[in-house]
Amino acid sequence: MKSLLRIMLATGLVTLAPAAAAAKSAVASPALQKEFDGFIEKFRAALRANDSAAVAGMTRLPFMNDSAIRDAAQFRAKTYASSFTAKNRACIQRGKAIYDRDDYKNDSYFVFCGDLIFVFTKTPAGFLFTDISVND
Numbered sequence: 281m282k283s284l285l286r287i288m289l290a291t292g293l294v295t296l297a298p299a300a301a302a303a304k305s306a307v308a309s310p311a312l313q314k315e316f317d318g319f320i321e322k323f324r325a326a327l328r329a330n331d332s333a334a335v336a337g338m339t340r341l342p343f344m345n346d347s348a349i350r351d352a353a354q355f356r357a358k359t360y361a362s363s364f365t366a367k368n369r370a371c372i373q374r375g376k377a378i379y380d381r382d383d384y385k386n387d388s389y390f391v392f393c394g395d396l397i398f399v400f401t402k403t404p405a406g407f408l409f410t411d412i413s414v415n416d
Contacts, residue, residue, distance in 0.1 A: 308379040319407035327369040332360040340408040
């Protein structure tokens with residue numbers, strides 16, 4: 281009976297192994313990580329200085345494909361003040377950025393700050409701040 285139980289357990293583990301491997305989180309290449317590290321260092325410096333113009337310069341515009349936020353001035357007026365509160369700026373500065381690659385092979389990093397997720401995506405122009413999502 282014990283040997284049958286061992287066989288069943290081993291079979292179950294073999295069956296689950298591919299699913300467990302697929303569930304592993306993505307890992308950025310060293311070159312991609314280095315590129316992001318350089319970007320986020322500059323982004324965090326802009327936040328420390330509360331420099332909305334510098335942050336806008338590191339943001340993909342129109343922001344979140346919203347035509348009402350198509351340039352840096354609109355980003356600063358409509359997004360920066362409300363989303364980059366002192367609390368959120370501090371969170372982004374100290375928060376760990378989590379890497380992921382989506383099904384379309386987009387490389388992104390996410391910083392979770394309370395109810396918000398700040399998204400930084402690799403673009404042809406390099407990394408840019410691309411989205412604010414709700415952390416549900």
